[in-house]
Amino acid sequence: MKLISKSIFIFLGIIFTLELFAVETEPPWVTEIRKRAHLRKVTMKGLQFLPPIETRYPETQFSRxxxxxxxxxxxxxxxxxxxxxxxxxxxxxxEEFGSIGSWTTKDGKNWQKQKDPSNLLPPLRKAILTARLLARNAENSARNIYFSSKKETDKKEALKKTALLLKEAVKQGIAIQEKLNKTTSKTWEKEAVQHALPLFNEGLNKLMSVLKMFSMNKLNATSLGLCFDGQWKWDEAAGSLQSIPVEKSYAFGGYDPANKCIFLFGGSHGDYVTNETWIYDCKQKKWKQIWPKDSPEPRSAWATDSMVRKNLKKPYALQWNQAGKIFVLKGGLTVINKIVPQTGYVRLKDETEWSFDLKTLIWSGNGKTFPSGTRTYRSICPEHNPKWFDSESKGSINQAEKWQKALKQNTWLRVPLPKRLGSKQDWGTALIDPGRDQIYHWSGGHGADVSTSINTYHIGVNRWSIGFIPEVLSKGMTFNGRPDCENHTYLTYAFDPISKKVISVAYGGTCVYDPDKADYDYSIPTPFQAFSYISPMIGTPKGVYLWKNKKMWNFLEKERKWEGIKTIGEIPAPQTDGNGLSYDSKRDCIWLYKTVRYLKPLEDLWKFDIKTNTVTKMSIPNTANYFPARTRVRESVYLPKLDLVLFNNFYEEKQIAYDPNKNAWVLLNLDSTLGRKRKSLGWVSNVLLYDSKRNLVWSPSRDQELWVLKINLDTLKID
Incomplete structure (x- = not known):
């Protein structure tokens, strides 16, 4: 009898152990999902292990x-x-805003999107973000006024309009404050509101102070800085009201078998890393954000190769300690505090070991502690901080005008730049905005800043600025709805004279940037395959045109769509690192040019007549002599007073131009001995921009150096 009882006990024990093993051990298909969790793109075959969401195709994959x-x-x-x-x-x-949310699956095939567990918090959060957007737009509108070369009376009137925008933000803020104060929930939602309220109040007080300063016509670095700080406090308040983790990447996380919970800590938003702590109650199937008294420094876990230095081994660890029933955390990544080419994150200096007990909700460790919900912003890098640019001494309109008028003619000269320059942009064009009197520079890739930053040069006061804290996150669209800039932009963005906006074809879609807001308005899927190497764009009075694969496209910003152009005559396909275009205002045409093949001689020019959509090959004599093999051909600009297309290329120390009247290449005898060294001429990162207001040619370079050319046709020698 005892033997039978013992046998039954052993049998039941084996069954219990097997059941426990079956529960605790994840099935093989989970491993298949995890394999793809750190990939930025997956094969179509790999989609079977992911949620069934129809996201955009990467711009390079639309056809393939x-x-x-x-x-x-x-x-x-x-x-x-x-x-x-x-x-x-x-x-x-x-996705337009970089996220598909959080999901669950029991078999690796059928997925369920996790729903927000709160009815109270999402409307409050949405209201705060709406008001915050108004405040941020007011800030950048004021920044444009601050750096403009307008008359003081015009600036004063413009600031009054901007103040109305901020006034509406404050009005909405006061209404939100009242709602937050009246919240009566007794659940975890009340704790979220209590954490958000002081942040929101701080932001509101700052913005009310700015509104008062604007009413007194006090527009300076102080008022801009207060506006910047205030609208970001509102964003932090909105972050406290999240009831499900969504907009973050590379967080630390694990399963707690003792408390039947999932633990999530930290992560990157692209423009900051955080130390948020989240718990998912597996029994109730609900998320909630908690605020321990003391927390470790903000950080993220591993990142993609292009975002962190290659020589780093995995600089993080999060492990479940079965004996202590705690999670143990060590190391991680934080944002860079200085520009490092092709890098966005570095290893944390403090590698103190921390532990977290989900039963007591307490962090333990000997390192420096931070309030829960703290963010380390990318603005710790000066070139990524709008306030850093604002705080330089204000540029002098008179000094800039005096220097520009005294320029030596027919000579490339280096502009005496301010102390605070934008981050390094390489292998990409720049754009001039004649109405706002600004130049925009945006390009990343190897040897350059890979953030989403758009550097703005204010011609009239000789100063640089940026409108937001940029992100470094992943390829495609960010959580803020901005395109990544991990690759060179080449000629894949252009200024649209109709909408007065910047149109770009990026990896995640076609994106529209509004300089008045100094941020992106929206993005749409690009309806064609658009490699940045071979998709040059140009702005014309009829909108932005794009040339690719033997076809022209026209972007209709008002309709938010691309329209294919049926051309008359054969149009060639652009070649990698050997293509470009220019708009000719006299003939209302676009000049297209390309090399024979990669690093081969320039083949020819083609004329695309915008009115008739006719394409004509020009068959210019001696083209290969002027543009031999291994010549980088990209930048050019039409000069209306000379009626020439100026190229950023040289032949026998003379700058090459195309004469449409003679259908011939000509050489301009331009002096460069007083400034620009010959070896820096003709490089693809030296852009050519025509300033019709001053009749100057500006040439931004990859190190944010700026060159300028003042041409006098009467004294210019043309061969």
């Missing part, structure tokens, strides 16, 4: 359809209690 965007940096955690896998957060560049 081999890859799709993935939620890079998503956390994949096996919930042993519910026997389901969680795909949490991640940056999906194929």
């Amino acid at each position: 359809k081999i890859y799709r965007f993935n939620s890079a940096g998503a956390k994949v955690i096996w919930d042993a209690f519910n026997k389901e896998a969680h795909l949490i957060c991640g940056a999906n560049g194929g």
Whole structure:
């Protein structure tokens, strides 16, 4: 009898152990999902392991359809209690705002999107973000006024209009404050509101102070800085009201079998890293954000190769300690505090070991502590901080005008730049905005800043500025709805004279940037394959045109769509690192040019007549002599007073131009001995921009150096 009882006990024990093993051990398909969690794009075959979301195709894949965007940096955690896998957060560049949310699956095939567990917090958060957007737009409107070369009376009138925008933000803020104060929830939602309220009040007080300063015509670095700080405090308040983790990537996370919970800590938003702490109650199937008294420094886990120095091994660890029933955290990444080419993150200096107990909700460790919800912003890098540019001594309109008028003619000269320059941009064009009197420079890739920053040069006062804290996150669209800039931009963005906006074809779609807001308005999927190497764009009075694969496209900004152009005559296809175009205002045409093949001689010019859509090959004599093999051909600009197309290329120390009247190449005898060294001429990162207001040619370079040319036709020698 005892033997039978013992046998039954052993048998039941084996069954219990097997059941426990079956529950605690994740199935193989979870591993397949996790394999793809750190990839920025996946094959179409790999989509079977991901949520069924129809994201945009990467711009390079529209025709091939081999890859799709993935939620890079998503956390994949096996919930042993519910026997389901969680795909949490991640940056999906194929979504307009970079996220597909968080999902669960019990079999790796059928997915359920996690719903927001709160009815109270989302409307409050949305209201704060709406008011914050108004305040941010007012800030950048004021910044444009501050750096403009308008008369003081005109600036004063413009500031009054900007103040109305900020007044509306403050009005909405007061209404939100009243709602927050009246919140009566007794659940965890009340704790979220209590955490958000002081942040929101601080932001409101700052913005009310700015409104008062604007009413007194006090527009300076102080008022701009207060506005910047105030609208970001509102963003932090909105972050406290999240009731489900969504907009973050590369967070730390794991499953707590003792408390039947999922733990999530930190992560990157692209423009900052955070130390938020989240808990998912597996029994109730609900997320909530908690605020421990003391927390470790903000950080993210691993990142993609292009975002962190290659020589780093995995600089993080989060492990479940079964004996202590705690999570143990060590190391991580933070944002860079200085520009490092092709890098956005560095290893934390403090590698103190921390532990977190989900039963007591307490962090323990010997390192420096921070309030929960703290962010380390990318603005710790000066070139990524709008306030850093604003705080330089204000540029002098008179001094800039005096210097420009005294320029030596027919000579390339280096502009005496201010102390604070924008971050390094390389292998990409720049744009001139004649109405706002500004130049925009945006390009990344190797040897350059890979953030989303758009550097703005204010011609009339000789100063640089930026409108937002930029991101470095992943390929495609960011959580703020901005395109990444990990690659060179080449000629894939242009200024639209109709909408007065910048149109770009980026990896995540076609994006529209509004200089008045110093940020992006919206983005749409690009309806064609658009490699940045071979998709040059140009602005014309009829909108922006794009040339690719033997076809022309026209972007209709008002309709928010691309329209294919049926051309008459054969149009060639652009060649990698050997293509470009210029708009000719006299003939209302676009001049297209390309090399024979990669690093081969220039083949010819083609004339695209905008009115008739006719394409004509020009068959210019001796083209290969002027543009031999290994010549980089990209930048050019039409000069209306000379009626020439100036190229950023040289032949026998003379600058090359195309004469449409003679259908011939000509050489301009331009002096460069007083400034610009010959070796820096003719490089693809030296842009050519015509300033019709001053009749000058500006040439931004990759190190944010700026060159200028004042041409006098009477004394210019043309061969």
